[in-house]
Amino acid sequence: MDNITKIVNDFGESITRVDGDIPVNLPTKDGDRFLFISHDQSFLTHGLHKYPAKFFPELPRWLIKRYSQENDWILDPFAGSGTTNVEALLSKRNSVGIDVDPFSRFISKVKVTPLAETELKSAQKILLESILHYRPSLISDSDLPDFPYRDNWFNKEILWELTYLKKQIQSLDTDNAVKDFFKICLSSIIRSVSNADDNCTRTVIRKKLNKLVRPSDALNRFAKTVSVKMPKMVMFSQNYPSGITVDFPEDMDARNIKYETNYFDLAVTSPPYVNAVDYPRTHQLEMYWLGFAQDSLTALKKQNVGTESVSANDYKHQHKIGVPEADKVIANIFENDPRRAFIAFKYLDDMRKNLIEVYKILRNGGRYIIVVGNNRIRGQLFENWKYLMPIAEDIGFEIETYFGSEIIKHFIKVPRGERINTDWVLVLKKTRE
Ligand SMILES: C[S@@+](CC[C@H](N)C(=O)[O-])C[C@H]1O[C@@H](n2cnc3c(N)ncnc32)[C@H](O)[C@@H]1O
Numbered sequence: 001m002d003n004i005t006k007i008v009n010d011f012g013e014s015i016t017r018v019d020g021d022i023p024v025n026l027p028t029k030d031g032d033r034f035l036f037i038s039h040d041q042s043f044l045t046h047g048l049h050k051y052p053a054k055f056f057p058e059l060p061r062w063l064i065k066r067y068s069q070e071n072d073w074i075l076d077p078f079a080g081s082g083t084t085n086v087e088a089l090l091s092k093r094n095s096v097g098i099d100v101d102p103f104s105r106f107i108s109k110v111k112v113t114p115l116a117e118t119e120l121k122s123a124q125k126i127l128l129e130s131i132l133h134y135r136p137s138l139i140s141d142s143d144l145p146d147f148p149y150r151d152n153w154f155n156k157e158i159l160w161e162l163t164y165l166k167k168q169i170q171s172l173d174t175d176n177a178v179k180d181f182f183k184i185c186l187s188s189i190i191r192s193v194s195n196a197d198d199n200c201t202r203t204v205i206r207k208k209l210n211k212l213v214r215p216s217d218a219l220n221r222f223a224k225t226v227s228v229k230m231p232k233m234v235m236f237s238q239n240y241p242s243g244i245t246v247d248f249p250e251d252m253d254a255r256n257i258k259y260e261t262n263y264f265d266l267a268v269t270s271p272p273y274v275n276a277v278d279y280p281r282t283h284q285l286e287m288y289w290l291g292f293a294q295d296s297l298t299a300l301k302k303q304n305v306g307t308e309s310v311s312a313n314d315y316k317h318q319h320k321i322g323v324p325e326a327d328k329v330i331a332n333i334f335e336n337d338p339r340r341a342f343i344a345f346k347y348l349d350d351m352r353k354n355l356i357e358v359y360k361i362l363r364n365g366g367r368y369i370i371v372v373g374n375n376r377i378r379g380q381l382f383e384n385w386k387y388l389m390p391i392a393e394d395i396g397f398e399i400e401t402y403f404g405s406e407i408i409k410h411f412i413k414v415p416r417g418e419r420i421n422t423d424w425v426l427v428l429k430k431t432r433e
Pocket of ligand 1: 078
């Protein structure tokens with residue numbers, strides 16, 4: 001296998017480096033460490049929209065091919081931007097992606113929906129012509145969307161341009177699926193033309209960045225992004241397999257999966273980390289523009305596993321998860337910060353609920369593969385992956401194997417130095433009913 005090399009890192013640890021596609025039969029032993037170098041981050045529809053802590057496509061592609069067959073059913077209970085589902089589709093497996101976030105489901109849906117090239121091209125032509133005819137006087141103040149701190153997030157000219165683009169997409173005489181593709185293109189430039197930092201998972205304005213956004217930036221960036229993304233969507237559509245189903249149900253939660261027992265052959269996921277990415281806040285501007293949120297994001301935040309939205313009553317007392325190593329760390333955090341101790345406890349408790357649900361819907365012999373890293377909470381190392389293993393075993397899973405995947409590319413700037421450096425891939429197997 002000529003894309004595999006053995007390397008030793010700065011700490012003297014030996015690591016297997018794999019460039020590009022991961023061979024299906026790659027040997028793995030418990031505790032092995034790998035450095036996977038992705039070549040496909042924006043392959044076909046994968047690069048349509050940024051998403052924090054997104055899978056690199058080669059990882060779910062490999063796991064899907066290794067642990068399932070064509071026409072099988074695959075589940076990602078924390079689907080995010082649907083990387084698992086795109087890969088399941090391309091490998092001719094049916095799939096379901098569950099995510100509590102409507103914006104994530106929207107991105108995922110667009111990424112798995114094939115579109116006709118002729119429709120796309122004629123819509124693009126109309127949109128480009130309308131950009132050439134743009135004048136600020138075509139927009140009145142009453143057209144502008146209303147959302148909190150709108151005029152701080154966006155300059156006036158950009159507000160008009162985005163409103164104009166949105167209106168033009170809306171009025172296209174074409175299928176909703178084609179409009180949705182252009183909405184995603186529009187969404188993908190929103191952060192870059194806002195006054196917020198482009199590279200932070202939190203949507204924040206950093207004065208010291210002196211970010212400069214000029215009039216016409218929204219129109220120009222939109223035209224450019226469409227010209228880059230359209231050929232990829234066309235190529236995806238040409239590779240679209242027939243007879244395969246992909247669903248993103250709206251009424252489910254990773255802790256409440258409404259499918260029959262034994263329905264799925266494989267589940268692959270990367271759950272959120274405790275205390276790391278606040279997904280609703282990351283996408284708040286995009287959600288306001290696309291109409292997925294109006295004002296408060298609190299209700300959505302509370303549904304998130306790993307949420308920081310907890311109430312004072314919850315953390316009056318120390319809680320225990322029943323895994324001694326985890327409870328020791330939670331007790332240490334509790335000494336300085338009872339609130340964060342509860343957040344950490346709740347995360348593991350929610351993950352337990354998720355493991356119970358996935359166990360139920362997996363067929364006997366099916367696997368649940370979780371890709372999860374460590375992080376720091378109040379200076380304490382919180383080793384999620386280590387704590388999830390005994391919880392999974394308690395539910396009935398067998399730990400088939402586990403290995404590390406080093407992270408080298410960060411889209412995420414995790415605050416307070418709480419960086420995530422190695423993801424651990426846990427292969428859990430259901431061996432009895
Ligand atoms: C690490 S991201 C997944 C990224 C994904 N692997 C990808 O490639 O885009 C975790 C996701 O879990 C979702 N999530 C958080 N709590 C959830 C819950 N209770 N049920 C389902 N999804 C949830 C978040 O909205 C977020 O999209």
